[in-house]
Amino acid sequence: MAxxxxxxxxxVDDMGYSDxxxxxxxxxxxxxxxxxxxxxxxxxxxNTARCSPSRASLLTGLxxxxxxxxxxxxxxxxxxxxxxxxxxxxxxxxxxxxxGYATSMSGKWHLCGQMFEPHxxxxxxxxxxxxxxxxxxxxxxxxxxxxxxxETSVQEETSAPDFYYTDAITDNAVGFIEAHQKDPxxxxxxxxxxxxxxxxxxxxxxxxxxxxGLFDAGWDELRRERARRLVDxxxxxxxxxxxxxxxxxxxxxxxxxHEWQTRRMEVYAAQIRRMDAGVGRILDALESTxxxxxxxxxxxxxxxxxxxGFQPAYTDxxxxxxxxxxxxxxxxxxxxxxxxxxxxxxxxxxxxxxxTGWANLSNTPFREYKHWVHEGxxxxxxxxxxxxxxxxxxxxxxxxxxxPDVMATVLExxxxxxxxxxxxxxxxxxxxxxxxxxxxxxxxxxxRMLFWEHEGNAAVRRGRWKLVRKFGExxxxxxxxxxxxxxxxxxxxxxxxxxELVDAYEGWADRCGVIARESIxxxxx
Numbered sequence: 001m002a003x004x005x006x007x008x009x010x011x012v013d014d015m016g017y018s019d020x021x022x023x024x025x026x027x028x029x030x031x032x033x034x035x036x037x038x039x040x041x042x043x044x045x046x047n048t049a050r051c052s053p054s055r056a057s058l059l060t061g062l063x064x065x066x067x068x069x070x071x072x073x074x075x076x077x078x079x080x081x082x083x084x085x086x087x088x089x090x091x092x093x094x095x096x097x098x099x100g101y102a103t104s105m106s107g108k109w110h111l112c113g114q115m116f117e118p119h120x121x122x123x124x125x126x127x128x129x130x131x132x133x134x135x136x137x138x139x140x141x142x143x144x145x146x147x148x149x150x151e152t153s154v155q156e157e158t159s160a161p162d163f164y165y166t167d168a169i170t171d172n173a174v175g176f177i178e179a180h181q182k183d184p185x186x187x188x189x190x191x192x193x194x195x196x197x198x199x200x201x202x203x204x205x206x207x208x209x210x211x212x213g214l215f216d217a218g219w220d221e222l223r224r225e226r227a228r229r230l231v232d233x234x235x236x237x238x239x240x241x242x243x244x245x246x247x248x249x250x251x252x253x254x255x256x257x258h259e260w261q262t263r264r265m266e267v268y269a270a271q272i273r274r275m276d277a278g279v280g281r282i283l284d285a286l287e288s289t290x291x292x293x294x295x296x297x298x299x300x301x302x303x304x305x306x307x308x309g310f311q312p313a314y315t316d317x318x319x320x321x322x323x324x325x326x327x328x329x330x331x332x333x334x335x336x337x338x339x340x341x342x343x344x345x346x347x348x349x350x351x352x353x354x355x356t357g358w359a360n361l362s363n364t365p366f367r368e369y370k371h372w373v374h375e376g377x378x379x380x381x382x383x384x385x386x387x388x389x390x391x392x393x394x395x396x397x398x399x400x401x402x403x404p405d406v407m408a409t410v411l412e413x414x415x416x417x418x419x420x421x422x423x424x425x426x427x428x429x430x431x432x433x434x435x436x437x438x439x440x441x442x443x444x445x446x447x448r449m450l451f452w453e454h455e456g457n458a459a460v461r462r463g464r465w466k467l468v469r470k471f472g473e474x475x476x477x478x479x480x481x482x483x484x485x486x487x488x489x490x491x492x493x494x495x496x497x498x499x500e501l502v503d504a505y506e507g508w509a510d511r512c513g514v515i516a517r518e519s520i521x522x523x524x525x
Contacts (some may be wrong), residue, residue, distance in 0.1 A: 004187040005388065005414045006295040007096070008282065009406075011058065011191075012275060013051060013108065013138065013198035014370060015381075016305030016362025018257045019272060023066055023381045024229035024364065026214055026222065027264075031280030032383065035204075035299060038319065039385030040395045040439045043235045044484075046402040047303050049370060049377045049454040051137060052083075052110050053405060054302040055193070059111075060089040061407025061418075061430040071455060071520075072137070074112045080520040083113045087122040090419070090427045092407055093127025096189045099416040104130040104176040107169045107193030110137040115323055118151040128191070132172040134165075138195055139324035140335075141165045141202035141271075143349040146323065159330060163338040164204060166196045166271070170278030177285040187414070192282065196275040199306065199353035200337075201345035203270035205280040210273065211266040217363045218248050218252025218261075220245060226364040234363040234396045236365065236484075243367040243485045246307075260341040260499045264354040267346045267359075293387040296413050298406065307369040309353055312338030325351070365485050373452040374468055374486055384439055389413065399444040400461060402452075404432030412436050431512075434453030451508045456517030460505040467501040471517050475502065 008458045020029040022036035052072045053064030060067050068086035075083045085091075093103040105128045112121035115135040123131040132154075135146040143158050144165050157163065173192045180188050215222065223242060230236040245251070255261060279299070286292040315335045316327050326335050329348045336343050337351040345352035359369050366376035382401075384391065411418055412434040417429065433445065450461040456471025464481035477491035478484075479497055491498050508514075 003294045005386075006187050006291055007189045007284070007410055007414065008295055008297045009058075009092070009189075009191045009410075010279060010282070010297070010299045010301075011055070011107075011193045012301050013193075013195045014303060014306040015197055015272065015301040016359065016364070017376070017379045017381060018226045018230060018364040018365060019197075019305070019362050020276070020381055022233065022383070023235060024226040024233060026225070027211075027272050029272065029276040031276045032284060032299060035279070035283065035297060035385045036383050036394070038387070038393050039297070039383055040391050040397055041235065042382035042384070042401065042435075043396055043398045044400040045300065045380055045382035046378045046400065046450065046452070047301065047380045048403055048452055049303050049373050049457065051198075051302050053454060056085060056089070056111055057403040058302075058406050059093070059191070059434050060085075061092075061404050062089055062428060063404060063431055063512045066428055066431075069111060070515060073110060073115075075113050076520060079522075084119070085111050085126060085426050087120075087147055088428050090422055090425070091126045091190060092410060093123070093191065095127075095407075095411070095418060095421070096414065096416060097127045097129070098419065098422075099414070101166040101414075102180055102183075102186045102188040103128050104179045105133060105191040105193070106131075106172040106176065106187065106193070107133045108137065108195050109133060109193070113434070115146045122151060124151050128174060133169065134195070135192065136324050137199045138200075140200060140326045140351070141195070141346065143326050143330050144195075164274070166194060166274045166278060168279050169194055173278075173280050175286045177282070177289060177291070181289045194275050194278070196277050197268050197271035199308065199350040201264060201271070201354060202348065202350075202382055203267050203274060203346055205346065205449070205463040206268035207273050208266050211269040214269060215262045215265040216258075218255070218258075219249070219357045220252045223361050223364045230365065239482060240365065240484045241487055242365045243487060246356055246360045246367070249360060252357070255357070257341040260344060261355075261357070263344050263346070264339075264352065265358045268354045268358065270346075272509070295386070296389065296410070297298040297383075299381070302368040304366070304379065305359040306353065307356040307359040307371055309355060310338045310351070311342050312336070315351065367486060371455060371457065372470060373454060373457045375484060377457075378452060378459075384435070386413065389436070389439070395441070396439070397438050399438040400450060401435050401438065402431065402432075402450050405435050406432065408432040408434040409436055445496045447505055449480070449508070451505060451512075453509060453514045458505060458509075460501045460508070462501065462504070465497055465501065467498060467505065477501075
């Protein structure tokens with residue numbers, strides 16, 4: 001009898017489309033490149049623009065609004081979303097666990113509003129037999145809040161002088177793989193959710209030093225170079241133009257403080273480098289335990305590159321300290337939050353982000369960022385590696401897919417059936433379709449529609465047409481077969497297409513429980 005397929009799902013946080021080598025980056029990512037060389041890359045895979053909604057959709061095979069997490073983990077009821085996984089969605093761990101899989105998670109959860117006391121929406125109560133990580137979202141890499149093992153706080157583990165959250169996530173993922181070999185009678189599912197390279201810009205100095213000089217050419221030249229490499233790699237069509245530099249960003253040669261600016265990107269790249277090394281350790285563990293060939297390894301990012309920033313202040317001066325923000329370093333030093341040239345990022349006493357100019361580079365060749373559903377906010381690198389699955393090594397597939405498709409794909413790969421009934425629950429049917437046929441080179445299903453909504457930003461795609469809007473602004477229409485960088489709005493010339501897609505979007509939004517952004521904002525005043 002052939003071994004049952006194991007599943008390793010690796011998600012990174014706030015990383016742009018072109019930030020790894022096999023998607024055009026100058027950042028060295030040899031382990032992800034190895035994964036791509038032995039597997040399949042998707043050129044048109046989509047997340048849903050923000051961390052919590054993306055993770056909810058990824059793990060359940062539903063659209064995020066159906067899971068109770070339409071924005072983040074704040075409870076906005078009665079006018080908004082619950083902000084916590086509801087009982088009508090089943091996680092991948094619950095479905096695979098019920099079919100006999102061993103289930104483990106290492107990393108960021110961010111799917112429950114209750115972050116400090118065990119809750120029914122914690123990972124251990126949503127199918128994961130073993131858990132190490134943070135219940136909250138982003139935070140310090142040296143002193144992450146809500147660090148938990150099982151359902152017990154292990155905040156004391158951060159006191160080790162060499163503690164670095166990315167390494168701790170990797171250590172525990174590798175530990176799960178190695179421990180599983182003691183009882184290999186069951187296949188396993190391992191969900192590894194890195195916070196890298198989400199702000200703050202924290203990285204070990206040796207990794208930062210390895211990136212020195214890599215970004216000295218500046219964002220303008222580097223965007224052009226990445227776009228060329230994406231074409232050379234067969235990921236992007238050469239007919240698509242590179243989007244203009246963000247209008248809020250100055251040309252590189254007119255930007256001051258180059259030393260500080262490049263340091264920001266060097267630290268960001270160092271975070272990716274450390275994560276890539278972790279992926280290498282996971283692959284090595286699979287290989288050394290003889291499980292790599294029978295394991296489906298998936299890698300993706302939860303949203304596009306992030307242009308968010310902070311008002312400068314020491315954290316102990318803030319009127320309210322968020323649950324993820326440290327009031328001081330582990331040895332009692334003040335933490336400065338913000339982006340100012342006088343403070344070089346990277347150390348534990350800083351809390352910075354890399355800014356719009358570098359986020360624009362991360363999302364090459366697209367425009368917009370995390371939060372928005374233009375291509376820069378939702379396009380993600382996606383790698384599938386599965387030697388036993390007969391995939392064409394190094395292939396690039398161009399059929400569009402989105403997050404709800406991951407559950408359907410995993411179920412086909414593992415031979416597990418999604419349950420119509422589940423003890424004490426009334427599960428909603430899956431929304432996605434499997435990608436296995438796409439990976440083997442089959443064409444896209446005819447007239448399939450993809451949908452997105454986040455904070456009133458909305459989009460629908462059917463074939464070559466994508467209808468998209470920012471909240472409060474008119475709909476735009478793009479022909480992605482010739483213009484995936486969304487430079488030429490075709491809405492005025494194609495009113496019938498606009499009307500048809502608007503009608504389809506509104507039907508989907510009503511069916512899936514999308515709450516109008518206007519009602520949430522009015523209720524919050």
